[in-house]
Amino acid sequence: MGIYLSTPKTEKFSEDGENAKLKFGLSSMQGWRANMEDAHAALPDLNSSTSFFGVYDGHGGKVVAKFCAKYLHSQVLKNEGSSSGDLGASVQKAFFRMDEMMRGQRGWRELAILGDKINKFTGMIEGLIWSPKGGDSHDRQDEWAFEEGPHSDFPGPTSGSTACVAVIRNNQLIVANAGDSRCVISRKGQAYNLSKDHKPELEVERERILKAGGFIHAGRVNGSLNLARAIGDMEFKQNKFLPVEKQIVTANPDINTVELCDDDDFIVLACDGIWDCMSSQQLVDFIHEHINTETRLSAVCERVLDRCLAPSTAGGEGCDNMTMILVQFKKPLNKNTDCSESSAQAAASEAETK
Structure with missing residues (x-):
């Protein structure tokens, strides 16, 4: 986590896109870190009525972040049929599903493919053997059905990732977050946090950690992880007597729903490499x-990203991987939408605006 390069890698991966209702831009940069462990997903047309954006900040490796970027959005749509059209519940299930999928045999192979060097080579060979014949595997998500529940011989990844996603359908925005990546909305130039940073010292997080048998030392869970919620990190999710949402570290996301209106300018999703350097406002x-x-x-x-990049590694801030997605809404969103007070302010106060 603390290994830095002698000079930062400032090359950026950037992308732009749009549809009838919004346009987006994103950029990511490795910076001073020895490895790039961030990943992202930007799908303005997840289906005909839904847009999906997500940032994933990996720790202890990049594979869990890359796994989430590849699969979490497709699980949202898959879950909708069993959630009675409740999009928020579908997103929540998708977060938990990531842990389930990674613990199976196919999950092991996929993580190997997303890894490096010999693991990548081995994973590619096994992945080819495992993959279904014919058709695009992206459209064959049901193949995961072979892997219901954890695989007895494989505990899952020992590293993890934050996940902060925004799902937009019609004029509804659903933000789900586990970890310290963050989503912020600008309404008339005012910043409102739509997610909460899940740090171990927060009372609700601390209480769950201690009840599950964990401890907090120097602001870190069991002295190692500076997050209270994440996808992966299976070593913190081993208590067989507790449900997934009550483990020492949980993938359970906060879900925040906002009704968008014409006062809303844009949303920003970014990993903590940005928020360490700039406040939401x-x-x-x-x-x-x-x-x-x-x-x-x-x-x-x-x-x-250039503004946040530190001139040296002396201070720590501005030395992390950085990823940011900017989503701008096209106007008018809906001429009948009431912009007075309500949604953004209420959602932000619930997420504890900073």
């Missing part, structure tokens, strides 16, 4: 300063 102000002068939203994101 500072980032919203910076975006407003540049969003109308750049031709691409990804260029705005790139400016933020």
Whole structure:
């Protein structure tokens, strides 16, 4: 976690896209870290009525973040049939499903493919043997049905990832978060946090950790993990007498629902590499300063990454991997939508605005 390069890698992966209701830009940069452990997903047309955006900040390796970026969004749609159309419940199930999928035999093979060096080679060979014949595997998610529940011989990954996702359908925005990546909405230039950073010292997190048999030392769960919620990290999820949401570390996301209106400018999803350097309001102000002068939203994101990058590793802040997604809403969203008070303010107060 604390290993730095002698000079930062400032090359950026950037992307832009849009549909009839929104446009997005994103950028990610390795920075001073020895490895890039962030991943992301940006699907403006997950289906005909749904957009999906997610940032995943890996720790102890990149594979869990990459696994989430590859599969979490498809599980949201798959879960909808069993959730009576409750999109929030579908998203929540998708977070838990990541842990389940990674613990099976196919999950082991997929994690190997997403890994490096000899693991990647071995995983590719086994993955080819395991893969269903014919058709695109992306459209054959039911193949995971062979792996219901944990596989007895494989405990799952020993590393993990935060997950912060935004799902937009019609004028409804659903934000789900586990960890310390964050989603912020700008309404009339005011920043409202739509997610809460899950740190061990928070009372609700501390209480669960201690009841599950864990401890907190130097602000870290069992002295090692500085997050209270994450996907993966199976070593913190071994109590067979407790449900998944009550383990020392849980993948259980906070779910926040907002009714969008024409006062809403954009949302930002970013990993803590950004939030360590800028407050929510500072980032919203910076975006407003540049969003109308750049031709691409990804260029705005790139400016933020350059702004946050530390000149040296002496201070720690600005030395992390950085990933940011900026989603701008096209107007009018809905001429009948009431923008007075309500949703963003209420959702933000619930998420404890900073």
